Amino acid sequence: MDNGEIALSEREFSRIRARVYKIAGISLSDAKRTLVVSRLSKILRRLGLKSFDSYVDYLETSGSDADNQEFVNALTTNLTRFYREDHHFDHLVTHIRSVVARKPRLNGRGQPRLRIWSAGCSTGQEPYTIGMCLLDAIPELKRWDFKILATDIDSDVVAKAATGIYPAGELAGLSAQRAALFDRGTDGTVRIPAPVKALMTFKVLNLMAPLPFKGPFDAIFCRNVAIYFDKPTQGQMFDKLGKVLAPDGFLYIGHSENLQAVSNGFKLVGKTIYQLKANSSAKDAA
Numbered sequence: 001m002d003n004g005e006i007a008l009s010e011r012e013f014s015r016i017r018a019r020v021y022k023i024a025g026i027s028l029s030d031a032k033r034t035l036v037v038s039r040l041s042k043i044l045r046r047l048g049l050k051s052f053d054s055y056v057d058y059l060e061t062s063g064s065d066a067d068n069q070e071f072v073n074a075l076t077t078n079l080t081r082f083y084r085e086d087h088h089f090d091h092l093v094t095h096i097r098s099v100v101a102r103k104p105r106l107n108g109r110g111q112p113r114l115r116i117w118s119a120g121c122s123t124g125q126e127p128y129t130i131g132m133c134l135l136d137a138i139p140e141l142k143r144w145d146f147k148i149l150a151t152d153i154d155s156d157v158v159a160k161a162a163t164g165i166y167p168a169g170e171l172a173g174l175s176a177q178r179a180a181l182f183d184r185g186t187d188g189t190v191r192i193p194a195p196v197k198a199l200m201t202f203k204v205l206n207l208m209a210p211l212p213f214k215g216p217f218d219a220i221f222c223r224n225v226a227i228y229f230d231k232p233t234q235g236q237m238f239d240k241l242g243k244v245l246a247p248d249g250f251l252y253i254g255h256s257e258n259l260q261a262v263s264n265g266f267k268l269v270g271k272t273i274y275q276l277k278a279n280s281s282a283k284d285a286a
Contacts, residue, residue, distance in 0.1 A: 006037070006041045006044055006045075006050070006051065006052065008033065008036065008037050008052050009052070009053075011053070012051070012052035012053050012056070013033060013036065013052075015052070015053070015056045016028070016036055016040070016052060016056060016075075019056060019059065019060075019071070020071070020072065020075050023068065023071075023072060023206070023208075024072050024076075024153055024206055024208060025207065025208040025228075025229050025233040025236075025237070026072075026075060026076070026228045026229065027228065027229055027230040027233065028075070032075075035075075035077075036075065039074040039075065040052065040055065040071075040074055040075075042074075043055070043070060043071075043074060059071060069155050069204075072153055072154065073154045073155060073156050073157075076153060076154045076228075078122040078123060078152075078154060078157050079122075079224075080122040080123060080125045080126060081125055081170070082125045082128070082129050082170060082171070082174060082178070083129050083133075083174060083178060084125070084126070084129075084223075085223065085254075085255060085272070087270075087271060088221070088223075088252045088272070088273065089129060089130070089133045091250070091252075091270055091273055092116075092130065092133070092134070092219055092250070092252070093133060093134065093137045093138070095218075095219065095250055096114065096134055096138060096141075096218070096219075097137070097138060099114065099218060099248075100112075100138060100140065100141070104144075105216075105246075107145045109145075111144065111145045112143075112144045112145065113144070113145045113146075114141065114144050114145070114146040114147070114218055115146075115147055115148075115149070115215065115216070115217045115218055116130055116147075116148045116149070116217060116218060116219045116220070116221070117148075117149045117150075117151070117215075117217045117219075117220045117221070117244070118130060118148060118149070118150040118151070118221045119151055119205075119207065119220060119221065119222040119225060119241070120151070120152055120207075120221075120222055120223065120224065120225035121150035121151060121152050121157075121158070121161055121202070122152055122154075122157050122161070123157045123160045123161050124150065124157075124160070124161025124162070124164065124192075124200075124202070125166075125170070126150075126221055126223070127148050127150035127161070127200060127221075128161075128164065128192050128196060128197075128200075130148055130219075130221065131148055131192075131196040131197075131199045131200065132178075132181045132182075132192075132193075132196050134146075135195060135196060135199075136181060142195065146199060147199055147200075147201060148199045148200050148201070149201050149203070149213075149217075150200055150201065150202045150203070151202070151203050151204070151205035152204065152205070153204065153205065153206050153207070154204075155204045158202050158203070158204050161202055162200075162202045164191055164192035164197045165185070165189050165190075165191050165192075166189060166190050166191075167188065167189060167190075168184075168188050168189060168190050170190065171190060181193070207225070207237050207240065208233070208236075208237075211240055211243075211244060213244065214243075214244060215243070215244030215245065215246065216244060216245065216246035216247075216249065217244055217245055217246060217249055218246050218248075218249045219249055219250050219251075219252070220241055220244070220245055220249065220250075220251050220252070221252045222237075222241060222251065222252070222253055223252060223253055223254040223257075223272075224254035224256070224257070225237070225254070226238075226253065226254070226257045226259075226262075227254065227256060227257060231261065231262050232262075234262040234263075235262040235263055238251075238259060238262060238263045238265070238266070239263070239265070242263075242265050242266065242276055245276060247276055248275075249275070249276075250269070250273055250274065250275055251266065251273070251274040251275070252272065252273055252274075253272050253274065254272065255271075255272055257272065259274055264277075265277060
């Protein structure tokens with residue numbers, strides 16, 4: 001090939017598809033063939049391997065956890081921005097105001113407790129937007145036991161998100177009021193304010209593995225994640241989310257996703273906004 005990429009046979013493509021599906025639940029369509037060649041060829045050249053078959057053999061026989069993480073990282077796509085689908089954040093502020101107004105859940109120290117999960121956080125714009133808009137709209141949350149869990153299967157984007165530093169161009173298109181919420185660096189960067197950054201816990205998490213926590217979360221953002229899975233896997237994922245979502249909490253999904261096509265445990269309450277059905281169970285959401 002002119003660009004130095006390595007040829008990918010149908011058999012090799014099938015092996016790669018099967019492996020990423022087994023590890024991460026990601027369903028690669030035929031349209032992703034060019035992406036696979038482009039991204040994995042770089043790894044093969046670095047390892048000195050001549051074929052994709054030899055690469056999959058290597059992963060299966062002697063590859064380290066880091067090698068397998070790199071394989072998954074290479075095949076994930078991360079597109080995000082601050083205040084993406086901003087109607088979700090408007091709805092979230094209204095929801096959390098109602099949580100504050102009524103008797104909230106308390107932690108073991110008797111402090112009001114609020115938990116939000118950004119599942120598929122990418123490079124961090126989503127969870128940081130959650131934190132900024134809530135602290136700006138409801139300042140008293142600074143006195144709450146308020147935490148945001150931000151997870152992604154891609155370890156590279158999680159590491160980038162944890163820095164809280166972005167090019168100033170990331171603010172293009174934001175209103176002056178929203179842009180003013182960021183700290184400005186002297187090097188052409190913008191930075192997440194310390195009170196917002198302090199809310200965050202960033203972790204690498206495979207949604208196909210058992211969840212290492214029980215919740216409940218007052219809100220879960222899982223936007224543009226299900227599009228990478230087939231329908232049975234989507235159902236399994238939403239089943240897990242339903243188990244850790246508070247009965248009065250909300251689930252926010254991507255604009256091109258349809259939860260009702262794969263689950264009967266949730267009800268649609270707004271544009272790509274869902275809530276658990278009354279008396280729903282994990283089985284309902286399967």
